Amino acid sequence: MDWSQRGSEGIIVTEPQPGVIQIRIDRPDTRNALTIEMFDVLHGLAMDIGRDDDARIVILTGTGPAFCSGFDLRQAEMLTEAGPLGMLRLQDRAADAMLAWRALRIPVIAAVNGDAAGGGLALALIADIRLAAAKARFSAAFVRVGLSAGDLGTSWTLTRLIGPGRAAELCFTGRFVDAAEAANIGLVNAVIEEEQGDLLAASLRMADAIMANAPGGVQLSKRALQANMEAASFSAAIELENRGQALLTRTADMVEAIQAFREKRTARFVGN
Structure with missing residues (x-):
């Protein structure tokens, strides 16, 4: 695949050596902030890389003094005006990109050249390996703009990487x-x-050291590492979901939902 043709506005794709795909966030005027459209591009790139049998390693980095400053707040008005379901759709678009990157069968190295904040931190955390320049800084900046750190997988990846207290x-x-x-x-x-x-x-x-080994061994090593890290998380998630569902079936709103379905009308929820 000719990766030089796969870039888009704000993202540059190169192949510095055979088998190594370099993705560079290229919006230095915004400290490499991400737009919702760029999440779509990142999702597409992850899917394409996954289909390229010659791809062995991905290096993710940024242009200029920053790695990625997170979501471009110039689009913030879109977030507050989208409505709950509209916002959920926007969130899903961004989350789909993160899921696709985490699911890549080949290793991802984040070359963190500068500040990685908010969504930029999430992007670095989704990598398998993080190498940082001496000037790099990291921030779960979500709360500083009125949002939760439960975003783009950060609450999951950061906790497992550095422990719950530090996270x-x-x-x-x-x-x-x-x-x-x-x-x-x-x-x-x-x-x-x-x-x-x-x-x-x-x-x-680092890429050379990894590619010196059997591709299948590396890929299945990644799969094993991820699966075994997630095994406990899955059972914990099921336990939490089961308790939540059991609780919700005891509420008036659950009864109302079933009744409204039977009567083919819109449910009138009261929040209890």
């Missing part, structure tokens, strides 16, 4: 974590200091 602190405060602290708490695999050379060169060295 709670970062999500509740929205503070920035510098590269050194990020390495100390396990948020990144390594910090690439200036004397060690270019961050992307270090990412390519």
Whole structure:
């Protein structure tokens, strides 16, 4: 596949060496903020990469001084005016991209060249390996704009990566974590200091080390790591869902919903 033809406005796709696909968020004037349309592009790229048998590694990075500053707040008006179901559809579009990236059969390396905040942090967390420039910073900035850190998988990935206590602190405060602290708490695999050379060169060295091994072994290793990390989460999720459903079947609204269905009318919910 000719990856040089797969870019779009705000996203540059290259193949720096055979088997290595580099995705660069390219909106430096917005500190590489993401639009809802860019989530659609990222989703499509993940699907295409998954179908490319020659693809072995993905490197995700940003242009300029930032990795990704999260969702472009210039589209924030869209979020407040969409209505609950409209907002859910927008949220699903973004979430679909994250799910597609997590489901990639090949390893993803995030080369975090600068600030990764909000959705940018979520994007870094969805990678299998994170390498950070010394100037990189990380922030679960959602609460600073009135939103929840339960966004784009952050509450799931961050908790499993650094533990519930640290995740709670970062999500509740929205503070920035510098590269050194990020390495100390396990948020990144390594910090690439200036004397060690270019961050992307270090990412390519990591890619080379991975590609030196059997593709099938690497891919099934990724599948095993993800499946076994999610096994406990799935049972916990089922337990929580079961309790929630059991509780909701005891409410007046559940009775009303069934009655309205039988009477072919709109249900009148009262919230109890």
